[in-house]
Amino acid sequence: GAGVSQSPRYKVAKRGQDVALRCDPISGHVSxxxxxxxxxxxxxxxxxxxxxxxxxxxxxxxxxxFAERPEGSVSTLKxxxxxxxxxxxxxxxxxxTRGRNYGYTFGSGTRLTVV
Amino acid sequence: xQQGEEDPQALSIQEGENAxxxxxxxxxxxxxxxxxxxSGRGLVHLILIRSNEREKHSGRLRVTLDTSKKSSSLLxxxxxxxxxxxxxxxxxxxxxxxxxxxxxxxxxTLSVRP
Numbered sequence: 109g110a111g112v113s114q115s116p117r118y119k120v121a122k123r124g125q126d127v128a129l130r131c132d133p134i135s136g137h138v139s140x141x142x143x144x145x146x147x148x149x150x151x152x153x154x155x156x157x158x159x160x161x162x163x164x165x166x167x168x169x170x171x172x173x174f175a176e177r178p179e180g181s182v183s184t185l186k187x188x189x190x191x192x193x194x195x196x197x198x199x200x201x202x203x204x205t206r207g208r209n210y211g212y213t214f215g216s217g218t219r220l221t222v223v
Numbered sequence: 224x225q226q227g228e229e230d231p232q233a234l235s236i237q238e239g240e241n242a243x244x245x246x247x248x249x250x251x252x253x254x255x256x257x258x259x260x261x262s263g264r265g266l267v268h269l270i271l272i273r274s275n276e277r278e279k280h281s282g283r284l285r286v287t288l289d290t291s292k293k294s295s296s297l298l299x300x301x302x303x304x305x306x307x308x309x310x311x312x313x314x315x316x317x318x319x320x321x322x323x324x325x326x327x328x329x330x331x332t333l334s335v336r337p
Contacts, residue, residue: 112265139323141324141325143327148329149329149330150311150313150327150328150329150330151266151311151327152327153324153325153326156322156323156324158322163322164319164322164324199265199266201265201266203323206322206323207323208253208254208315208323209253209254209271209273209315210271210323211256211268211271212266212268212325213268214258214265214266214267214268215265216263216264216265217264217265
């Protein structure tokens with residue numbers, strides 16, 4: 109597609125519920141990133157994929173967070189047993205190369221509210 | 224943790240004026256990038272400056288980088304109401320290993336009054 113697509117746009121989950129957030133990057137983009145953005149803050153790194161390989165998951169806040177990109181294109185961020193502190197906007201970004209000196213293309217994000 | 228700190232936190236100017244935003248960071252970098260975020264939307268990449276560059280231009284944007292002071296500035300000339308948004312600097316640290324990983328600041332809220 110023309111841009112990075114994320115779905116759903118909004119998600120309300122009851123505390124304890126599992127959620128799955130989808131990211132469809134720009135076709136052919138090698139690198140894919142997930143970021144978490146709390147209200148009034150800058151995005152914080154969660155995890156990084158190069159094709160299907162998850163090369164960095166140092167930002168995942170707990171073992172309740174899990175991400176995958178099995179075929180090197182679409183990625184899913186799963187949060188198990190959601191808690192109120194998980195409420196945030198989850199942003200996906202992609203980049204055409206594995207190189208470092210390229211800007212990211214971000215999706216519009218999924219706003220997760222845990223009630 | 225957030226490496227970049229933008230200054231000021233909020234800026235309000237009249238249309239046509241220039242807007243200057245500053246960013247300071249802590250560790251040595253490969254590059255520094257500026258992004259814009261409109262309310263409720265994703266981030267849009269504006270400009271990237273590498274650690275061996277001192278100044279870069281793109282349209283009405285001018286970015287400077289001073290690695291000795293670990294700081295950068297973003298200048299938007301002849302601002303327009305459509306420039307109203309939050310602006311973030313993001314650094315790609317030398318110490319994050321082989322892979323790119325941007326660290327963002329908290330952002331600057333720019334309001335341009337018509």
